[in-house]
Each structure stands twice: as C-alpha cells, then as structure tokens.
Amino acid sequence: MSENRLHEPEHDVIVAGAGPNGLMLACELALGGIRPVVLDPLPGPSDEPKANGLVGQVVRLLDMRGLYPGFAAELARLGFPVEPGTPEPASRYIFAGMSLELTEVPDNPLYGLPVPQPVLVRLLADRARDLGADIRWGHSLGEFTETDDAITATITRPGGGGYRATARILVAADGGRSPVRKKLGIMFSGITAGNHIGRLGHAEIPAELRTPDGGLEVPGAGHFHFGHNRIESGGMFVFAELIPGKPLVSVHEHNGAPVAPDAPMTFDELRDSVRRVLGADLPMRPPAGPGPHALRRIVDQNTRLADHYRKGRVLLLGDAAHVHSAIGGPGLNLGLQDAVNLGWKLAAYLRGTAPHGLLDTYESERRPVAERVIMHSLAQSALLAPGPEVTALRELFTELLGIPQVAGHIGHLLAGSDMRYDVGDSHPLAGRLVPDLVLETADGTRRVADLLHDARPLLLDLGAGIAATAGNRDDLAAVTATSSDTDATGLLVRPDGYIAWATDGSVSGLQTALDRWLGPARPAPPHIV
Incomplete structure (x- = not known):
C-alpha cells in the first residue's frame, strides 16, 4: 500500500458491519487513537437471537479491557446466573454432545459468559460510542473502488439517497455472505454439507417434562439432557434454557425431505x-412472552475459509473470513479475537508507527486459528452423525475424554489456547495469552488484566531489571512487580494480551522484540474520548 497519498481521505477506516466483530474492532481502533466509521444497513442493534454466549479465551480478553464486570452485572440484572468479579473457568463443558469434565485439568483455559448476541451488540455499541466511534445505523455500504491512496465508497442513507466517502482502509465485517469479499474476488474455499436441515426456536415446554439436570423427559422417547443429544437413527436434538424463561429447542435432520431455503419458517x-427425529411428540407451543423469539431454519452447513484475509486496502473480519458449524459455540471466540488481534495492528499502521510487515501478521496469526476451529467443528459434526459405527466411536471418545490429559487437550482446543503465535521468541510463554497473573507492585496488589485496559503494550519487570530498557517510550507501559504465579522474570505483552517476549533472567532479545512489534520509540497516540 502506497503511503504517498495524493490527497487525505476523509476517514482512516470504514468498518462495514456493526455486529459483535465490527463493533469490537471499532473499540480497539478507538483505544489506538483511530476514530472509525462503522456502517450497518439495520436501523439499530438487532434483537434477533443468534449466538448465545462466549466460550474460550475471548472472555479473558474482555476482562483485559475492563469490560467483564459491567457485562456480568448487566447479565445478572437480566436474570442470568453470572457471578460478579473476575472470570472463572468452567468446571465442565461438552464436546460433540459428550461431557467434558475439566475439574482436574491444570490451568483450565475454558471460560464462558452466557451473553446473548443482542445484549453483546448493545453493550459493545455503547462502548464503541463512548470511545468516540462513529456508528451509522441504517447506512449501507454499496459499490467501492480502490486506488493507491484510498477506498472510495458509495453509501446509502436511511430512507434512500446516498453519499460518497473516502477512507484509507475498509474492513469487511459483513458476514458469511460478505458482498465485500465477493466483490474482491477472494475465494471462499471449503465444503457444503448437504442433506442436512437444522431448525430452532424458542418454545414453551410443560414444567412436568423438565428434569433437575436441565433436560427433558419426553413421553415415548425418554430422557434428553441439557445441550446436544445425538439420535442414532438420523438426527440431533438440542434443548437448553440459555436465556432465563426462554427455553430453546433445536433439531437437526440428516437426509430429511428437501425444503426451499426461502420458504417461511x-x-x-x-x-x-x-x-420425526425423536419418534414421539414433544408437547410444546410458541412462546407467549415478549420477543424477539428465535425461529429459523438452516439448510445444509457451510464450512469455508477465505484464501486471504487482505487484498490491498481491504481486510476481512469474522464471518466474512470464515464460516463453520456453530457446535460448541466457537464463532464469537474466533471472531472477537480476530478483532482484538487486528485492532492494535491496524491502528499502528494508520498512525504510521507500525513496523514493516506488522499488518500482515493479522492473517498469518489468525488464519491458522480459524483452520483449527474448522477442524474441530467438522470433527464434532462427524461424531454426531447417525450410524452404529459412529456410536462405537463415541463410546471410545467418552472413555478418552475421561482422561484428564485428553480433557485438557480438548479444552485448550475449544478455548483456542492450543495455538501459539510465532513471535520470534523461544520462551515457553512467548506467543501465548498472558496468564492471569496476580502482581505485587508499589501501588499494591493488581492483576495483569488491570494493566491492559487501555490496550497499550506492557513491559513487566518481575526481577530481571528491564524496566529501564523501556527508556522514554511513552507508547509502552513499564511496570515493576513481583508475582508468585510465574517463574518468568520479565514479559513484553502486546496490546492484544499475547506475550511477545519472555525471560527467566537474561534481557537478550528484548530490544529485538520491541523493534519487531512496536517499532522505534515515539510518543503514545492520543486516546479519543
């Protein structure tokens, strides 16, 4: 991308799409001193029930931005069983409908937060607006062209009429059917699983059918536990009350009768x-309480990954870059971490402070993570397929999941913590999300998450005597502390919470890491408020 601009564009960056990923990116850019413009064709935050919560490392990332307490308090106000304070890992989860016990897993990485997508969008929109982002509801991105200097886009206003805007960067957070990605001609490689129809909806269920474990006892069909229940004859039944007072029923049919995708559900x-799937009637009726209520159909299942996350001045984010089965709830963990990874790098690029090649590491770090999510979501889908051979395989997997080491491996896979970024440092901590360290500083006891609220890189001197290495770098927070939670004596933590360099004593490699990730010393960017 040429930096010899013939004219200054109106905006630094336009984000197409005000879903969770686009809004999270807007927050991260604002923390980096960039005021993004976010466009969305909807008139306001959507009430449509989609994703039902966050699972994995993204919960810790919210904590690092100081968002967890407020989010937890709002969920508690809405009646969700969420404890205030700091995130705690889950004691159990599921893998392909099989129980995954995590109580004996050391450093359990699997965190959860049962926040429905409409609530998440509203909270992130408020946050982005407070940080100074320009969110334009009802404004739809149309055609756009690219030059060496800028993106020029046509934007449609609410009620019709349009205007043109220029920006240095366009980020497509416009979903799995991304018009931006299609216009760019970026291949969306993968597969479509045919002969598979999923249906889901909120429903009223008679109280006498409910069981203490959160499941159902269906007359003529038997007991079904909370979550995913595989039906060997050809389907899957899901029951979960994820929103208090709003039970959700979902059913998946293999080799069911075809239905027109655009036929009303x-x-x-x-x-x-x-x-058809249970072989018995489930007494249920449409919900009578206030909506919105989920009721939708998914015909076939797309599993696809963009061949590239960037083309010229356009970058892909979230579902625009990858789509996969929702089983296990990995979508927002993947997409929101994409946003946090991209945010500080793009902000540095737009400020002109990014080291050479920094923006390219967005794709090189995050695309392999998407590949892992696609792998385990396909594996779980296979383990839920009909047939006696799959039943036998599930019996074996159930035995394996009872082994703590295996449960830990699967837990890290689902959390996304099994992936290590190549940051150019060989220390075991380098390239991984910083542990939830408790620090003793001159100002008292603090958690490392408390030092990352403003998305500045952090140099932790834990005994190596490296604080002075930061010199006069105003773009770097240097903190001297002690901690019994790690043997490391020094850590360089990137704005996204990942460790760029670590040491148990020597300061070798620190300056190289500073140059690689932050570039030459310069004043910190102004924060937009």
Missing part, C-alpha cells in the same frame, strides 16, 4: 421436525 415445521 413456521412453528409447526419445528414441531414436526422434532417428532
């Missing part, structure tokens, strides 16, 4: 599909 269609 009805509650009777959901009820009939449940009957």
Whole structure:
C-alpha cells in the first residue's frame, strides 16, 4: 500500500458491519487513537437471537479491557446466573454432545459468559460510542473502488439517497455472505454439507417434562439432557434454557425431505421436525412472552475459509473470513479475537508507527486459528452423525475424554489456547495469552488484566531489571512487580494480551522484540474520548 497519498481521505477506516466483530474492532481502533466509521444497513442493534454466549479465551480478553464486570452485572440484572468479579473457568463443558469434565485439568483455559448476541451488540455499541466511534445505523455500504491512496465508497442513507466517502482502509465485517469479499474476488474455499436441515426456536415446554439436570423427559422417547443429544437413527436434538424463561429447542435432520431455503419458517415445521427425529411428540407451543423469539431454519452447513484475509486496502473480519458449524459455540471466540488481534495492528499502521510487515501478521496469526476451529467443528459434526459405527466411536471418545490429559487437550482446543503465535521468541510463554497473573507492585496488589485496559503494550519487570530498557517510550507501559504465579522474570505483552517476549533472567532479545512489534520509540497516540 502506497503511503504517498495524493490527497487525505476523509476517514482512516470504514468498518462495514456493526455486529459483535465490527463493533469490537471499532473499540480497539478507538483505544489506538483511530476514530472509525462503522456502517450497518439495520436501523439499530438487532434483537434477533443468534449466538448465545462466549466460550474460550475471548472472555479473558474482555476482562483485559475492563469490560467483564459491567457485562456480568448487566447479565445478572437480566436474570442470568453470572457471578460478579473476575472470570472463572468452567468446571465442565461438552464436546460433540459428550461431557467434558475439566475439574482436574491444570490451568483450565475454558471460560464462558452466557451473553446473548443482542445484549453483546448493545453493550459493545455503547462502548464503541463512548470511545468516540462513529456508528451509522441504517447506512449501507454499496459499490467501492480502490486506488493507491484510498477506498472510495458509495453509501446509502436511511430512507434512500446516498453519499460518497473516502477512507484509507475498509474492513469487511459483513458476514458469511460478505458482498465485500465477493466483490474482491477472494475465494471462499471449503465444503457444503448437504442433506442436512437444522431448525430452532424458542418454545414453551410443560414444567412436568423438565428434569433437575436441565433436560427433558419426553413421553415415548425418554430422557434428553441439557445441550446436544445425538439420535442414532438420523438426527440431533438440542434443548437448553440459555436465556432465563426462554427455553430453546433445536433439531437437526440428516437426509430429511428437501425444503426451499426461502420458504417461511413456521412453528409447526419445528414441531414436526422434532417428532420425526425423536419418534414421539414433544408437547410444546410458541412462546407467549415478549420477543424477539428465535425461529429459523438452516439448510445444509457451510464450512469455508477465505484464501486471504487482505487484498490491498481491504481486510476481512469474522464471518466474512470464515464460516463453520456453530457446535460448541466457537464463532464469537474466533471472531472477537480476530478483532482484538487486528485492532492494535491496524491502528499502528494508520498512525504510521507500525513496523514493516506488522499488518500482515493479522492473517498469518489468525488464519491458522480459524483452520483449527474448522477442524474441530467438522470433527464434532462427524461424531454426531447417525450410524452404529459412529456410536462405537463415541463410546471410545467418552472413555478418552475421561482422561484428564485428553480433557485438557480438548479444552485448550475449544478455548483456542492450543495455538501459539510465532513471535520470534523461544520462551515457553512467548506467543501465548498472558496468564492471569496476580502482581505485587508499589501501588499494591493488581492483576495483569488491570494493566491492559487501555490496550497499550506492557513491559513487566518481575526481577530481571528491564524496566529501564523501556527508556522514554511513552507508547509502552513499564511496570515493576513481583508475582508468585510465574517463574518468568520479565514479559513484553502486546496490546492484544499475547506475550511477545519472555525471560527467566537474561534481557537478550528484548530490544529485538520491541523493534519487531512496536517499532522505534515515539510518543503514545492520543486516546479519543
């Protein structure tokens, strides 16, 4: 990308899409001194129930931005069973509908936060707006062209009419059917699983069918536990009350009768599909309480990954870059971490402070993580398929998941903590998310998460005598502390919470890491408020 601009664009960056990923990126850019413009064709934050929570390292990332306490308090106000304070890892989870016990897993990485997507979007929109982002609801990105200097886009206003805007960068956070990605001609490689129809909806279920474990006892069909239940004859039944007072029923049919994807979904269609899969009637009726209520159909399942995350002045984010099965809830963990990874790098690029090649590490670090998510979501789908051979395989997997080392491996896979970025440092901590360290500083006891709220890189001197190495770098927070939680004596933590350099004593390699990730020393960027 040429930095010899013939004219200054109106904006640094336009983000197409005000879903969770686009809004999270807007927050990160604002923390980096960039005021983004976020466009979305919807008139306001959507109430449509989609994702039902966050699972994995993204929960710790929210904590590092100081967002967890407020999010938890809002969820508690809405009736969710969320404890205030700091995030705690889950004692158990599921893998392909099989129980994953994590109580004996050391350094359990699997955190969860049951925040429905509409609530998450509203909270992130408020946060982005407070940080100074320009969110334009009802404004739709149309055609755009690219020159060496800028992106020029046509934008449609609410009620019709349009205007043109220029920006140095365009980020496509416009979903799995991304018009931006299609216009760029970036291949979306992968597969579509045919003969598979999923239906889901909120429903009222008779209280006498509910069981103490959160599941159901269906007359003529038997007991179904909370979450995913595989039906060997050809389907899957899911029951979960993720939103207090709003039970969710989902059913997946293999080799079911074809249906037109654009045919309106009805509650009777959901009820009939449940009957076919369970072989019995589930007494249920449409929810009577205030909406919105989920009711949708998914025909076939796309698993696809963009061949490239960047083309010229356009970058792909979230579902625009990858789509996969929602089983296990990995989507927001993947997409929001994409946003946090991209945010500080793009901000540095736009400020002109980024070291050479920094922006390219967005794709080189995050695309392999998407590949892992695609792998385990496909594996879980295979383990939920019909047939006696799959039943036998599940029996074996159930035995394996009972081994703490295996449970830990799967837990790290689902959390996204099994992946280590190549940061150019060989220390075991380098390239991984910083542990939840408790620090003793001159100002008292602090958690490392408390030092990352403003998304500045952090140099932790834990006994190596490296604080002075930061010199007069105003773009770097240097903190001297002690901690019994690690043997490391020094850590360089990137704005996204990942460790760029670590030591148990020597200061060798620190300056190289500073140059590689931060570039030459310069004043810190102004924060937009």
